[in-house]
Amino acid sequence: MHPKNIHNSPYDFEALVKASPALLPYVHKNKYANLTIDFSVNEAVIALNNALLVLHYRVDNWKIPANYLCPPIPGRADYIHYISDLLDVDNCKGNIVGLDIGVGANCIYPILGAQIYDWTMVGADIDIAAVEAALINVSLTSALAQKIEIRQQNNNAHIFKGIIKEGEYYNFTMCNPPFHSSKEEAEKGTLRKLNNLSGTKKLSLNFGGQANELWCNGGESLFIKRMIKDSVGFKDQVGWFTTLVSNKEHLSKIYKLLQKLNAQHTTVLMGQGNKQSRFLAWNFRP
Template identity: 50%
Template sequence: MQKKKVHPKIKSELHPRSRHRERYNFKVLIKSSPELAPFVAPNKYGDDSVDFFNPKAVLALNRALLIHHYGLEFWDIPEYYLCPPIPGRADYIHNIADLLKGDNSEIPKEDHIKGLDIGVGASCIYPIIGNYEYGWSFIGSDTNEAAIISSKQIEQRNSNLKSNVEIRRQEQSNNFFYGILKPDEKVDFAMCNPPFHASAEDAEKASLKKLKNLKGRRPSKAILNFGGQQDELWTKGGEARFVKDMIYESRNFAKQCLWFTSLISKETTLKPTYKILQKVNATEVKTIEMGQGQKVSRFIAWTFLSEEEQKDWITKRW
């Protein structure tokens, strides 16, 4: 056994309201979800852990986290679909809450706050966390039929989600808001976790590099421990093209959404994105950085509403 690592008690890089700032308590998680037990064993330092290179172990851990921390009665996803790291997804939600709060003293927790999750995926993760933490309702959209079926099943089999989450199929793969938002429908925010890579080859190279860094040797094949389908991992032109198209379409929904947001994986994507936002006359742009372990993540937020219109929106909606 190698010399035991000394871990900080609090993961200070995570959002202050995150439920994941302490190390995993596997005894408590197993009590909430006994299916996790077979995957928990001491690691080389003698600490209880799971094999994060085993997709089944990652799935079992995520299920336990969601049942224990977010009151779910059921959660599952189809094989090979993206199994999201919960702490990072929770940070996006908490930071959106801060964005909506603005200069107000209170964080909006009312159930009349509504969000649009573009690419809800098979996991329905953002509506789960946003509804539990803040009581928000959600529209979740996706182009993938299996993802839609999975998220609908999660929504239907969890009593707290039934009346607060609506899953809608996006029939046109190039659209973001068209075909999803009705003409008279408003949402307080839109969020999105875009495909990062420009091709399947880029996605595999990134996975190989990640595994090499973690294991210290070059694997012969990328094993996606968190899973992921083509439309979850890569798109033509990568995230830069994806976010650009999203921004251009968002102009046509300027009065139907207070804040548009999207995760940005690559720092190099920011500069061209700022130029596009300037070109489309966004009235306010914010970049919110989030730290998750050794990785720095971020999302960009923009609105087309003036300061007065934002205040009026808050007064009428909240």
């Protein structure tokens, strides 16, 4: 993980339970006598997220509707820290403004950006229920209400158009794109994840995920290509466009598109335990 990520150390479950007693029923000792939770249980993961937000990020009453994506906060914080590094290279000063495409009901990236770095954040989503839930999560903490704005994308043919307004400037955009190409593919991925965590063979979308969160026609690769093409029209209003890329096999074709559009780009590697992730960043500077 990023050196600045406070989640580099194991979870302090005693401190977490003290901060949020609702986590206590899900905490138990594993075979090594360490405190933990069952990460295949949705309610336990949500309770853990709540506790992390209370203890480390001064956010109370965070909630998500049933079956919406429940993100692992340590990995989400990593993306935020590495974007900060990218901005430092550009020597960005003053008020930093970021845009999260596909903010989701959890609103986690704007929350972390606002609470870790005091950034001003805009979160956008096409799902009205997600937008409403994100608005509630923002409104319940006064500090967030002053730093975060939630907007709905009304046209699924657009990504930035209709969200970035005339005269606005964003130091960066970020995105966790849908990475499956169909509901069936998403369900298979969820089953594999649950089986790895608990050995269960029973399908349960415990990690949540609506259609726009987990899958889209063409999957991750096509979505990112659409985003890149759409970004050309906003090249003077954004310092860095960024997106997570789950499948590294997609990168070669994405690079070809960026080259065709005369965009400069960099790929930032992030590691969480044995898992390696990455995000792609690009712009159209001369």
